[in-house]
Amino acid sequence: MELTEGPDDVREARELCGIVAVWRDGQPAAPLAHRGLFALQHRGEEAAGITTWGPKGELLHIKGRGLVVDALPTYRVKDLAGDRAIGHARYSTVEADRTENIQPFIASTPYGKLAIAHNGNIKNTAQLAHDLESEGALMSTTMDTELMVHVLARSHAPFFEDALKVVAKRAIGAYSLTMIRDGRIYGLRDANGIRPLVLGRLKDGWALASESCALDAMGAAFEREVRPGELVEIGAEGVRSTQLLTPARPSPCVFELVYFARPNSTVFGQSVYAARVRMGTELARQDAGATKRPDLIVPIPDSGNPSAIGYSRESGIPLEYGIVRSHYVGRTFILPDQDSRSHRLRLKLSVIPDVVAGKKVLLIDDSIVRGNTSRMIVQMVREAGAKEVWLRVASPPIAWPCYLGIDTPTREELVINRQGSVEGVARVLGCDDLRYLSQDALRRAVGGGPHCFACMDGDYPV
Numbered sequence: 001m002e003l004t005e006g007p008d009d010v011r012e013a014r015e016l017c018g019i020v021a022v023w024r025d026g027q028p029a030a031p032l033a034h035r036g037l038f039a040l041q042h043r044g045e046e047a048a049g050i051t052t053w054g055p056k057g058e059l060l061h062i063k064g065r066g067l068v069v070d071a072l073p074t075y076r077v078k079d080l081a082g083d084r085a086i087g088h089a090r091y092s093t094v095e096a097d098r099t100e101n102i103q104p105f106i107a108s109t110p111y112g113k114l115a116i117a118h119n120g121n122i123k124n125t126a127q128l129a130h131d132l133e134s135e136g137a138l139m140s141t142t143m144d145t146e147l148m149v150h151v152l153a154r155s156h157a158p159f160f161e162d163a164l165k166v167v168a169k170r171a172i173g174a175y176s177l178t179m180i181r182d183g184r185i186y187g188l189r190d191a192n193g194i195r196p197l198v199l200g201r202l203k204d205g206w207a208l209a210s211e212s213c214a215l216d217a218m219g220a221a222f223e224r225e226v227r228p229g230e231l232v233e234i235g236a237e238g239v240r241s242t243q244l245l246t247p248a249r250p251s252p253c254v255f256e257l258v259y260f261a262r263p264n265s266t267v268f269g270q271s272v273y274a275a276r277v278r279m280g281t282e283l284a285r286q287d288a289g290a291t292k293r294p295d296l297i298v299p300i301p302d303s304g305n306p307s308a309i310g311y312s313r314e315s316g317i318p319l320e321y322g323i324v325r326s327h328y329v330g331r332t333f334i335l336p337d338q339d340s341r342s343h344r345l346r347l348k349l350s351v352i353p354d355v356v357a358g359k360k361v362l363l364i365d366d367s368i369v370r371g372n373t374s375r376m377i378v379q380m381v382r383e384a385g386a387k388e389v390w391l392r393v394a395s396p397p398i399a400w401p402c403y404l405g406i407d408t409p410t411r412e413e414l415v416i417n418r419q420g421s422v423e424g425v426a427r428v429l430g431c432d433d434l435r436y437l438s439q440d441a442l443r444r445a446v447g448g449g450p451h452c453f454a455c456m457d458g459d460y461p462v
Contacts, residue, residue: 021033086178132147249450255367277310
């Protein structure tokens with residue numbers, strides 16, 4: 001998102017990342033935070049950082065570019081003293097990346113030294129930055145996270161909790177936050193609950209994380225979700241909960257369940273894996289009256305696997321893992337540019353010719369955004385000898401940009417809008433038959449409760 005016309009003024013806005021926080025009683029917190037970030041690697045592959053509250057009341061910090069294993073080597077993590085820590089795995093959404101944007105972000109404020117890690121997106125960054133700069137604020141990064149800290153520091157509120165209320169009033173959008181201040185750990189979700197945040201109990205303390213899979217990695221027992229608008233404060237006396245913000249329209253992001261969250265996580269009160277299996281079941285029910293049937297189902301790994309299982313169980317069509325994924329290559333969706341995504345895809349996925357040759361193959365994927373990745377996969381399956389290539393998508397068409405934390409393109413870049421119809425998308429992808437899951441069916445698959453479907457219907461919660 002541009003604030004002004006210069007190339008150096010690109011404000012990083014859409015940031016869907018992984019965050020953790022650890023409070024322990026006298027034991028090092030950084031190693032557990034490190035484990036949690038490994039479990040959340042799928043939420044951000046470009047950079048990572050950990051900040052601890054040191055034994056002398058100082059903030060100690062390490063950060064680096066790349067995967068967690070490279071950015072945060074174990075020998076450096078072991079050197080981080082302190083029994084409170086927060087961590088961040090970063091998914092940048094601008095191509096002009098900067099080292100200073102790696103979180104957690106650290107600042108001195110009227111409320112003491114603060115470290116903050118942010119998952120989400122502040123929608124009104126341009127106006128906030130303009131207002132803050134006109135007040136004399138000097139920016140050291142291009143992150144919306146820093147804008148939130150500037151608002152907090154200039155709030156003139158008597159207490160830290162009141163300052164957070166001021167931030168919530170001025171910063172419009174989606175955020176789950178973990179923070180260290182004055183030796184205490186804090187977690188906060190926005191009033192709509194758009195991004196996930198969960199609380200877990202350790203044998204010697206507490207943990208917060210974007211997803212429950214990180215709690216598992218840290219050895220923490222899942223306690224509950226942090227409620228929308230809830231501030232969780234963790235100290236020596238335990239967990240203190242404050243309903244800091246008045247809950248607004250409940251809007252948990254449905255794309256977390258469709259694609260982003262790990263299948264072994266519990267997100268928004270339900271198993272991600274089970275929800276994706278139900279998406280596949282609903283897809284098969286939509287196809288129940290079709291006169292033609294494919295020879296086999298092939299999931300596009302890994303996020304298409306559960307939906308393919310659901311489709312196969314419901315339809316009785318055999319499932320074959322005809323596409324193999326290299327687990328040494330990361331997620332293509334969260335790379336910042338199409339050239340990187342295309343190059344990595346060929347390294348990441350390989351088609352098994354013996355499985356697909358001469359067959360009518362039904363591919364199942366979680367979603368189609370730009371269409372470039374899907375087109376390449378269809379081409380790879382054809383090159384491996386498939387007679388026909390059909391495609392089923394376990395979500396409705398992505399027709400609107402996400403302004404609340406996921407890097408989807410402008411409306412014009414989305415393939416359903418470029419082509420104007422499902423038939424047009426099928427032509428550009430090169431598949432013989434294409435069908436999407438309906439929004440009503442997706443609602444049933446995710447339990448029928450309130451969710452944000454804005455990327456599918458344009459109905460934004462904020």
